[in-house]
Amino acid sequence: MKLTVNATKKYDIVSFPSFDRLAEEIKKKVRGKNVLIVSDDNVAPLYMKKTIDALTGFSVFTFVFPTGEKSKNVDTYLKIIGVLAERGFVRQDCVVALGGGVVGDAAGFAAATYMRGISFVQCPTSFLAMIDSSVGGKTAVDLPQGKNLLGAFYQPDLVYIAMETLRTLPEREIRCGMGEAVKYAFLSDSISPDLLKKGVTEELIFKCLKIKADVVEKDEFDKGARAFLNLGHTLGHAVEKLSDFSLSHGECVVKGLSKIIDMSAKKYSLSKEKKQRMVSLLALSGTEPDLPFDLSEVLRETVHDKKREEGGVNFVLLKDVGEPTSVLLTVEEAEALLQ
Ligand code: NAD
Numbered sequence: 001m002k003l004t005v006n007a008t009k010k011y012d013i014v015s016f017p018s019f020d021r022l023a024e025e026i027k028k029k030v031r032g033k034n035v036l037i038v039s040d041d042n043v044a045p046l047y048m049k050k051t052i053d054a055l056t057g058f059s060v061f062t063f064v065f066p067t068g069e070k071s072k073n074v075d076t077y078l079k080i081i082g083v084l085a086e087r088g089f090v091r092q093d094c095v096v097a098l099g100g101g102v103v104g105d106a107a108g109f110a111a112a113t114y115m116r117g118i119s120f121v122q123c124p125t126s127f128l129a130m131i132d133s134s135v136g137g138k139t140a141v142d143l144p145q146g147k148n149l150l151g152a153f154y155q156p157d158l159v160y161i162a163m164e165t166l167r168t169l170p171e172r173e174i175r176c177g178m179g180e181a182v183k184y185a186f187l188s189d190s191i192s193p194d195l196l197k198k199g200v201t202e203e204l205i206f207k208c209l210k211i212k213a214d215v216v217e218k219d220e221f222d223k224g225a226r227a228f229l230n231l232g233h234t235l236g237h238a239v240e241k242l243s244d245f246s247l248s249h250g251e252c253v254v255k256g257l258s259k260i261i262d263m264s265a266k267k268y269s270l271s272k273e274k275k276q277r278m279v280s281l282l283a284l285s286g287t288e289p290d291l292p293f294d295l296s297e298v299l300r301e302t303v304h305d306k307k308r309e310e311g312g313v314n315f316v317l318l319k320d321v322g323e324p325t326s327v328l329l330t331v332e333e334a335e336a337l338l339q
């Protein structure tokens, strides 16, 4: 399948069963001869050799770092930059991110900043990276003070999805991506419950991507409508932190969404039918929607997390499925809607 994203940089998202077409697709966009494949130590043993073998005609280098969010830091970023510099990469050469969102974000930030930007290809291997992080150009690493604090908007030149990588993805990671897929189903009714029931399919991936691409094309630099992609995330992030990251991001988004349904139903006096449609949709995520923490604790953490915003916390609420709206609420207003 194929989808073109018309951002400041126009690029294609393509999917193939394997990595076999990677060199051909990269050559359409990239003029350089050198490629650095960045991956983590879970994904590299599974797919590095296949990726290298597919890159015929290129001089291929690799950089592998320990898996997990803890590696999405300045140290990893500088190490990637170091390899690019030592190997004499120039702007036309290319960084390939082979992995989930952690690899994509860190490798993308290195690509964005080395020589003020070199060619960049995303090969997402997690469901979440396929439908979300590999597209839209947000690249970043974390600082000790917080997540994604050092980053840049930098669109890739190509997103290449090798569908075979989904076969090794652990169940927990599938559920994590499914939380985001259900989020998209709340943002647009182009994703039907029947499609969600089929699980991870190429059709679902591209339906999610179409929604994301449309939002990114409207608001690439996150000044307005792109905030809708944070549906369920405001409370979700707080739950993620309170669980000390033992719950996955997608699971927390589902829990956040569950409360957004309650808040929206109250604020917009939604009919029982509308609310029930939302509750049924959420159940398709496969994640238990209940909050494992006290509501007041979650709200406190939410306010702490978003303390830089003036006058309250921005929530994305739903007037209906496919009708998100951004609302600034004081803590008291949020509390009242959550009771
Ligand atoms: P991740 O990159 O840590 O991947 C999850 C786990 O799955 C890792 O252990 C990884 O090694 C493993 N894995 C990945 N693909 C695999 C495969 N095919 N087979 C077996 N194991 C595989 O996490 P993620 O959920 O992909 O991404 C989360 C990150 O993405 C966070 O850092 C988040 O901030 C970021 N993110 C960025 C954006 C964006 O727009 N840039 C959007 C959403 C999330």
Ligand code: GLY
Pocket (backbone or CB within 6 Å): 132, 136, 138, 222, 226, 229, 230
């Ligand atoms: N994942 C949120 C965004 O891309 O804006």
